[in-house]
Amino acid sequence: MIAERKDDHVRFAAEQQRHLGGYNQFDEVSFVHHALAGIDRSDASLVTRFGGMEWKVPLYINAMTGGSTRTGAINRDLAIAARETGVPIATGSMSAYFADEAVADTFSVLRSENPDGFVMANINANASVEKARRAVDLLRADALQIHLNVIQETVMPEGDRSFSSWGPQIEKIADGVGPDVPVIVKEVGFGLSRETISALSDMGVRVADVAGRGGTDFARIENDRRKHADYAYLNGWGQSAPACLLDSQHAAIPVLASGGVRNPLDVVRGLALGAAAVGVSGGFLRTVLDGGPSALITQITTWLDQVEALMTALGARTPADLSRCDVLVHGDLRAFCADRGID
Numbered sequence: 419m420i421a422e423r424k425d426d427h428v429r430f431a432a433e434q435q436r437h438l439g440g441y442n443q444f445d446e447v448s449f450v451h452h453a454l455a456g457i458d459r460s461d462a463s464l465v466t467r468f469g470g471m472e473w474k475v476p477l478y479i480n481a482m483t484g485g486s487t488r489t490g491a492i493n494r495d496l497a498i499a500a501r502e503t504g505v506p507i508a509t510g511s512m513s514a515y516f517a518d519e520a521v522a523d524t525f526s527v528l529r530s531e532n533p534d535g536f537v538m539a540n541i542n543a544n545a546s547v548e549k550a551r552r553a554v555d556l557l558r559a560d561a562l563q564i565h566l567n568v569i570q571e572t573v574m575p576e577g578d579r580s581f582s583s584w585g586p587q588i589e590k591i592a593d594g595v596g597p598d599v600p601v602i603v604k605e606v607g608f609g610l611s612r613e614t615i616s617a618l619s620d621m622g623v624r625v626a627d628v629a630g631r632g633g634t635d636f637a638r639i640e641n642d643r644r645k646h647a648d649y650a651y652l653n654g655w656g657q658s659a660p661a662c663l664l665d666s667q668h669a670a671i672p673v674l675a676s677g678g679v680r681n682p683l684d685v686v687r688g689l690a691l692g693a694a695a696v697g698v699s700g701g702f703l704r705t706v707l708d709g710g711p712s713a714l715i716t717q718i719t720t721w722l723d724q725v726e727a728l729m730t731a732l733g734a735r736t737p738a739d740l741s742r743c744d745v746l747v748h749g750d751l752r753a754f755c756a757d758r759g760i761d
């Protein structure tokens with residue numbers, strides 16, 4: 419049952435990637451061009467430090483899959499690409515592992531193929547502290563992601579219908595996994611508001627990943643999985659990553675940007691809006707399904723090269739320096755800022 423769902427998610431997410439329009443809200447963010455801002459490439463560094471962690475690059479492969487034979491093979495390909503390029507990587511939700519240990523390899527392949535990489539385990543907000551520890555142990559994980567997916571669960575025929583325990587449980591997990599395991603709470607493509615991020619910070623969560631609207635749409639995926647698209651009106655729900663980043667400018671914890679990231683310029687836009695690093699799921703899934711690990715290695719290598727090139731042109735020595743660039747906000751994103759009282 420879970421294995422089938424995991425295969426469905428990959429199938430529908432890949433299908434969605436083929437039909438994504440070119441435009442999303444990252445296009446409503448542009449840079450003021452300063453012709454003399456450029457620095458020397460040799461002075462630019464991709465290293466990013468946040469939440470007590472240091473990543474070699476400000477780009478990561480965000481949570482997707484595991485739990486079936488097919489998704490185990492995909493995780494293997496993603497792990498090879500992570501190993502060869504040095505990007506951090508997350509598994510998909512490990513609930514399939516808690517239900518049946520026989521699928522452990524489909525997740526632990528992230529570590530076996532990538533022994534020295536930065537690997538993140540992924541669980542839901544209902545998981546017990548004991549399960550959170552098992553997930554971390556299986557992967558020798560460097561961090562633990564907890565996903566919030568209330569809209570997905572609502573549209574999912576077999577989804578959860580009770581959500582009030584999530585907050586208290588996140589607090590227990592953040593406390594129970596201990597100080598050596600940073601807890602990152604993420605959405606799955608609907609975004610995190612500043613109120614949510616502030617609540618997460620109070621719960622002891624180390625980092626928030628906004629995972630906004632504009633790329634993979636899990637309302638649409640779950641509608642596709644239903645006999646009828648009963649909740650079609652929820653497709654497109656939520657806030658985009660740029661909107662979330664602008665909303666959370668004064669957040670007490672570091673914020674990561676993901677959801678709808680299409681190219682190196684989106685990575686740089688995310689960093690300029692204050693993200694400590696930028697994650698990609700659907701776009702990298704499509705690459706690995708079409709061309710295997712070698713295609714993803716080429717794509718990530720190119721992106722990292724171009725992110726550093728753009729930092730050089732914009733005068734940013736570090737990813738954090740990008741947040742000092744002059745950025746213009748247009749269109750609906752500008753209206754969102756006005757409505758939320760953001761200057």
Ligand code: FNR
Binds near residue numbers: 509
């Ligand atoms: C996901 N995502 C996800 N997130 C999570 O925390 N746990 C999970 O199990 C999954 N599963 C999953 C499967 C597939 C096939 C995809 C494409 C994505 C959500 C993912 O981490 C991310 O938040 C969203 O996909 C938005 O980013 P993109 O796809 O627009 O880059």
